[in-house]
Amino acid sequence: MHTIGLLDCNNFFVSCERLFRPDLLHRPVVVLSSNDGCVIARSNEAKALGIPMGIPYFHVKDICATEKIVVFSSNGALYRDISRRVMHIVAALGTQYEVYSIDEAFFTVPTDVCTKTLVRRIRDTVWTAVGVPVSIGIASTKTIAKYANTMAKNADDIGVLDDAAWYVAMSSCSCGALWGGGGRTAATLRTHGIHTAADIQQRGIGTMRVVLGIIGERLYLELTGSVVDPVGAPHEDIEQQSVTSSRSFAQVTTKRSELRSAVGYHTVRLAEKMRARGKVAGKVLVRITPGRHDREYDAVYAASALMAYATNDTRNLLKTALALCAEVYTPGVRYKKRVSP
Ligand SMILES: [Mg+2]
Known part of the structure; x- marks a missing residue:
């Protein structure tokens, strides 16, 4: 059985900008x-300094000025170029690899090398050859590797969770911290008294199947060391037939312009993800969730549209997603979260 690594560039867009502004x-x-x-x-x-991810800029403009935070407009062409250079280093390992997003790649670890030495070498090579910091998580499955990677960010950017270490870490690994375990999934698990990875393991595959269906079954298997989603395998299963990008606003908003820019941002990310995976979309769905207090509003939360032809072109997808956003938006509703698969 191969060990799986996940390389993730730290604060990627910021790191790209710093290349030219040391x-x-x-x-x-x-x-x-x-x-x-x-x-x-x-x-x-x-x-x-407390700047939340995804917050509209005008909310933090003043803090940025007083705290002398340096603000950049995004430079997609630059980020894609740096991304390609990082991915070349992963490819040079000569094992199976899979570009997962602009700044993340999974790879299999060769069996004949010392894992820690290899991982340090990759991290140091990316740093000297490209100049961006990366963190690397290693474990027996993608789901555990993803968790190992988040752990790595608090250490020296390297997190190796072998079976014994994972067994210990499981009881402090909350479901919300798991890949695919965020939001609604974690909430559903909570209602069944399942709070940690250790709980998932103890309840067993049968319970997980009842609670979350096929997703629960897959989560159980991946967390107990069975590879359900191998590196570089074609994404043909139900989960991978759709790509999703989602984030909550730091505060509720009623503004159409904020929702538009948020939907725009997610659409751009999704288009990038699809191009990286060689996928095209035939359908776009925009869902904007009101904050808890406005759920009773008689509002439309989601709208979808079929594309005239399947595409991963950002402009076409953006046009459709923004039109759907306008359809979903209800003035006066305080929105908390939006999703655009
Ligand atoms: Mg990253």
């Missing part, structure tokens, strides 16, 4: 979405 290395930096609408990347220093 003077910004220890200073707070944020990058805004293409229309300067929302914050889409933050340096650790900006995170420490």
